[in-house]
Amino acid sequence: xxxxxxxxxxxxxxxxxxxxxxxxxxxxxxxxxxxxxxxxxxxxxxxxxxxxxxxxxxxxxxxxxxxxxxxxxxxxxxxxxxxxxxxxxxxxxxxxxxxxxxxxxxxxxxxxxxxxxxxxxxxxxxxxxxxxxxxxxxxxxxxxxxxxxxxxxxxxxxxxxxxxxxxxxxxxxxxxxxxxxxxxxxxxxxxxxxxxxxxxxxxxxxxxxxxxxxxxxxxxxxxxxxxxxxxxxxxxxxxxxxxxxxxxxxxxxxxxxxxxxxxxxxxxxxxxxxxxxxxxxxxxxxxxxxxxxxxxxxxxxxxxxxxxxxxxxxxxxxxxxxxxxxxxxxxxxxxxxxxxxxxxxxxxxxxxxxxxxxxxxxxxxxxxxxxxxxxxxxxxxxxxxxxxxxxxxxxxxxxxx
Amino acid sequence: xxxxxxxxxxxxxxxxxxxxxxxxxxxxxxxxxxxxxxxxxxxxxxxxxxxxxxxxxxxxxxxxxxxxxxxxxxxxxxxxxxxxxxxxxxxxxxxxxxxxxxxxxxxxxxxxxxxxxxxxxxxxxxxxxxxxxxxxxxxxxxxxxxxxxxxxxxxxxxxxxxxxxxxxxxxxxxxxxxxxxxxxxxxxxxxxxxxxxxxxxxxxxxxxxxxxxxxxxxxxxxxxxxxxxxxxxxxxxxxxxxxxxxxxxxxxxxxxxxxxxxxxxxxxxxxxxxxxxxxxxxxxxxxxxxxxxxxxxxxxxxxxxxxxxxxxxxxxxxxxxxxxxxxxxxxxxxxxxxxxxxxxxxxxxxxxxxxxxxxxxxxxxxxxxxxxxxxxxxxxxxxxxxxxxxxxxxxxxxxxx
Numbered sequence: 093x094x095x096x097x098x099x100x101x102x103x104x105x106x107x108x109x110x111x112x113x114x115x116x117x118x119x120x121x122x123x124x125x126x127x128x129x130x131x132x133x134x135x136x137x138x139x140x141x142x143x144x145x146x147x148x149x150x151x152x153x154x155x156x157x158x159x160x161x162x163x164x165x166x167x168x169x170x171x172x173x174x175x176x177x178x179x180x181x182x183x184x185x186x187x188x189x190x191x192x193x194x195x196x197x198x199x200x201x202x203x204x205x206x207x208x209x210x211x212x213x214x215x216x217x218x219x220x221x222x223x224x225x226x227x228x229x230x231x232x233x234x235x236x237x238x239x240x241x242x243x244x245x246x247x248x249x250x251x252x253x254x255x256x257x258x259x260x261x262x263x264x265x266x267x268x269x270x271x272x273x274x275x276x277x278x279x280x281x282x283x284x285x286x287x288x289x290x291x292x293x294x295x296x297x298x299x300x301x302x303x304x305x306x307x308x309x310x311x312x313x314x315x316x317x318x319x320x321x322x323x324x325x326x327x328x329x330x331x332x333x334x335x336x337x338x339x340x341x342x343x344x345x346x347x348x349x350x351x352x353x354x355x356x357x358x359x360x361x362x363x364x365x366x367x368x369x370x371x372x373x374x375x376x377x378x379x380x381x382x383x384x385x386x387x388x389x390x391x392x393x394x395x396x397x398x399x400x401x402x403x404x405x406x407x408x409x410x411x412x413x414x415x416x417x418x419x420x421x422x423x424x425x426x427x428x429x430x431x432x433x434x435x436x437x438x439x440x441x442x443x444x445x446x447x448x449x450x451x452x453x454x455x456x457x458x459x460x461x462x463x464x465x466x467x468x469x470x471x472x473x474x475x476x477x478x479x480x481x482x483x484x485x486x487x488x489x490x491x492x493x
Numbered sequence: 494x495x496x497x498x499x500x501x502x503x504x505x506x507x508x509x510x511x512x513x514x515x516x517x518x519x520x521x522x523x524x525x526x527x528x529x530x531x532x533x534x535x536x537x538x539x540x541x542x543x544x545x546x547x548x549x550x551x552x553x554x555x556x557x558x559x560x561x562x563x564x565x566x567x568x569x570x571x572x573x574x575x576x577x578x579x580x581x582x583x584x585x586x587x588x589x590x591x592x593x594x595x596x597x598x599x600x601x602x603x604x605x606x607x608x609x610x611x612x613x614x615x616x617x618x619x620x621x622x623x624x625x626x627x628x629x630x631x632x633x634x635x636x637x638x639x640x641x642x643x644x645x646x647x648x649x650x651x652x653x654x655x656x657x658x659x660x661x662x663x664x665x666x667x668x669x670x671x672x673x674x675x676x677x678x679x680x681x682x683x684x685x686x687x688x689x690x691x692x693x694x695x696x697x698x699x700x701x702x703x704x705x706x707x708x709x710x711x712x713x714x715x716x717x718x719x720x721x722x723x724x725x726x727x728x729x730x731x732x733x734x735x736x737x738x739x740x741x742x743x744x745x746x747x748x749x750x751x752x753x754x755x756x757x758x759x760x761x762x763x764x765x766x767x768x769x770x771x772x773x774x775x776x777x778x779x780x781x782x783x784x785x786x787x788x789x790x791x792x793x794x795x796x797x798x799x800x801x802x803x804x805x806x807x808x809x810x811x812x813x814x815x816x817x818x819x820x821x822x823x824x825x826x827x828x829x830x831x832x833x834x835x836x837x838x839x840x841x842x843x844x845x846x847x848x849x850x851x852x853x854x855x856x857x858x859x860x861x862x863x864x865x866x867x868x869x870x871x872x873x874x875x876x877x878x879x880x881x882x883x884x885x886x887x888x889x890x891x892x893x894x
Contacts, residue, residue: 115776119634121816220777222631229630230623233520233801234794358762358783375516375794376621376784382759383780393635393776400634415522 096403098124101158104165111392168192179203186398188215194289210407215394217290219385227297232411234373239298240336241369243290245386246281247333249273252363260318284312287348291335300412301426310348315489319465343431350491432475441467441489452476497804499525502559505566512793569593580604587799589616595690611808613799618691621791622784628698633812635774640699641737642770644691646787647682648734650674653764661719685713688749692736701813702827711749716890720866744832751892833876842868842890853877
């Protein structure tokens with residue numbers, strides 16, 4: 093146990109914030125407590141005493157009563173401002189905001205160096221799974237070849253329920269929204285952005301490569317239908333939304349796309365809000381870590397482990413990144429190391445052939461038509477997938493084979 | 494990356510030792526090298542230059558050219574002498590010898606404190622899976638309720654091949670011995686001792702409880718037959734040799750016994766030499782870590798990660814143990830915290846009812862007799878299992894349900 097006593101200024105008291113509060117209250121021996129919580133909504137009824145709350149972020153950021161800031165708000169831009177200000181004030185930060193981290197990584201990395209403070213974020217990827225710290229500390233000398241995983245609880249929850257309850261996407265999504273497993277605007281989750289932000293963070297810690305989110309392709313389950321689930325089921329497969337970062341020769345392939353996985357895969361039985369990460373190394377071979385990827389207490393416990401790490405002044409060493417940097421201080425855009433011009437085998441469901449025109453299809457291996465559904469199995473030039481990237485009106489469901 | 498340069502004196506150049514040598518040679522950026530290797534057999538042909546080797550342990554232990562001793566020999570007693578001497582000389586030690594560690598834990602713990610040196614042993618449990626360090630660092634403030642897993646590669650390899658090739662135990666064991674997946678005397682592996690040593694080490698890091706190996710029950714797959722595999726197969730189950738440490742009320746249950754696992758279990762698809770560990774916590778819920786549990790390179794990579802940790806002066810904090818100790822320096826025997834008087838539901842295959850007389854059977858739920866096989870499904874008083882403990886002439890196959 094570290095000797096440092098942690099006094100927390102907390103931003104946000106939603107699902108994860110409340111989870112952290114509970115977990116912290118039940119944690120024995122950890123010298124950490126929440127002193128103040130900054131929230132937005134003055135009218136919302138809170139579960140704990142009003143004296144904990146402030147509505148003015150300055151009260152936490154500038155008055156210096158806290159030696160750690162824990163940032164657990166939704167809005168990535170506001171989160172970035174808070175985190176920047178805290179770090180510039182010399183205060184270490186724990187965050188779980190993958191969007192904010194992935195979009196602003198270079199600046200956040202420089203702020204850590206400049207101010208000699210820690211920014212740690214285990215809760216930002218894989219929920220309760222200790223993946224970032226393991227990549228950083230345990231696999232630090234391992235020649236890694238691939239990191240991939242089920243990283244979005246919402247997608248996995250929807251796909252699991254569709255299959256196990258034989259229901260269509262819209263019905264399950266609606267129910268998921270009612271039960272708190274999907275946001276009212278689920279786009280970032282279901283279209284694979286959230287998965288992408290997370291695989292980008294893992295790519296930094298696994299390979300030392302920093303990429304801009306917009307340079308990396310993602311598509312998700314926004315257009316999945318029960319026909320697709322049935323297609324998988326009949327072949328003993330399951331659809332899993334995966335983020336993937338893979339070394340192929342001297343280059344890397346990084347993307348977020350649904351995949352069919354076989355019954356023999358460690359990922360097959362990972363259901364509902366569970367997440368999983370597979371790490372492959374030259375010597376350790378394949379390792380799989382499975383755990384709850386969402387929810388108040390699981391993510392709260394990941395945040396708690398970060399707070400605990402700060403009691404003994406833990407910081408990410410960014411070992412792979414520093415090795416890649418060498419004597420440079422400025423992080424180079426990793427895009428040069430990424431491969432885009434390769435063939436990827438996809439299952440593509442469409443209504444109308446016209447919808448396929450944006451894709452560079454190299455060859456079609458199978459084609460299926462019926463009154464209700466059409467699909468092809470085809471090899472597609474990966475680069476051409478960017479033609480359907482982030483288009484809400486695109487209706488293709490794409491799944492890697 | 495730490496700044497300390499590691500000069501290794503290595504004991505043993507068998508499977509794991511050679512694996513470490515390879516992994517170290519391919520590891521970039523780690524400031525560590527093997528200076529001398531102490532082996533026993535002067536006549537054995539070695540893959541690397543003769544100048545590396547010595548046959549006199551004093552050459553490594555007393556001449557002080559090494560700042561880390563890596564102990565990877567088979568014999569637990571000799572290993573203990575080496576490790577003790579190294580630590581008393583103020584040198585940190587990396588070991589993968591679970592038998593030595595489990596049998597001598599208290600003394601080894603005191604030696605760490607007395608000499609202010611590190612003794613770390615990630616390779617001793619779960620092969621390449623980073624379980625000990627995760628229990629120590631990541632779950633340090635988590636209210637854990639259970640740690641269990643497939644911890645012995647030999648058992649899992651034999652069980653997997655029996656099922657997938659429809660063969661009997663003796664045939665597969667013989668083949669496993671030829672292929673280096675089982676020792677010439679496989680007793681410690683197949684009878685569950687190895688699994689027990691490992692779960693005892695995990696129990697120290699998960700719960701802070703130190704137990705003597707002889708106080709903890711184990712039985713293994715030494716009497717498994719194809720009938721048992723078939724019984725499982727027909728019910729969609731698989732037999733897995735598990736080590737288990739579980740909190741039930743205020744007490745702990747710790748043992749190593751084969752278990753039936755269902756198709757839905759994360760452990761079901763863990764095959765051959767793969768290991769898996771499931772950690773359950775109040776807040777993080779269930780986490781599963783899967784990876785290769787045996788073999789030259791996977792275990793070598795776990796040892797390498799320990800060596801890498803020593804470059805930044807890592808030591809186990811023994812956080813749970815220290816909390817349990819309070820102001821005491823002497824470790825109390827954990828046996829008082831362990832429950833023995835409870836009912837456990839077992840599948841028991843036997844030839845002759847006489848063989849069951851040593852067990853206190855509380856009630857029989859099912860009974861099956863045929864010309865070739867007899868079994869019962871029964872609730873048994875756990876304590877009475879010690880009547881068959883470590884008896885090579887006991888012919889029961891026992892599997893928890």
